[in-house]
Amino acid sequence: MQDLGPALVLMALIGFIGFQQWLRHSRRTMIHRERLAALDKGLELPPLEQEVQRGSWNVQRILLLAGLCWISLGFGAFMVLNALLAHPSELVKDIPQGLQFIGVAPVGIGLSHLIVYLVEKKKER
Known part of the structure; x- marks a missing residue:
């Protein structure tokens, strides 16, 4: 059951x-x-x-918020993994070197959100 x-x-x-x-x-x-x-x-x-x-949704603000969140998450993941891999110990011996660069992908997504935000903001003017 x-x-x-x-x-x-x-x-x-x-x-x-x-x-x-x-x-x-x-x-x-x-x-x-x-x-x-x-x-x-x-x-x-x-x-x-x-x-x-x-019509009441402000897509620009959503893009800005999402972009900043993705950048923050990516940067945070990069920094945490970089700090873990910089000081090898028994706890992190199984983590492969270079894994900290997995944080670059969310930063790229966040940057693309910010680029779309800036392009659309220029179009509105």
Whole structure:
């Protein structure tokens, strides 16, 4: 019975996600029907909730935040692994040399986010 615990949790999670998707689909179908009826009557269509919400998001701030987070994580990983490998001991003897450079990848991702942020900021001006 203990072996069924993770499987039941996974099944419940999949069922919950499926139910959420079904509810979202039903809601979108209802909105679509209402909008078609309004078009048939010649009424002005109000903006969709998603369009209003999407317009309120500030993508530039999200890119800046994500870029800074990736750079911080990459730099931190590099520094920690570099410090561990600089002072060999029994605890870190199995860590291969050069592993600290794994922190360069998140820094690159963060820099790409910052580049996109700066390019888009220049386009807005």
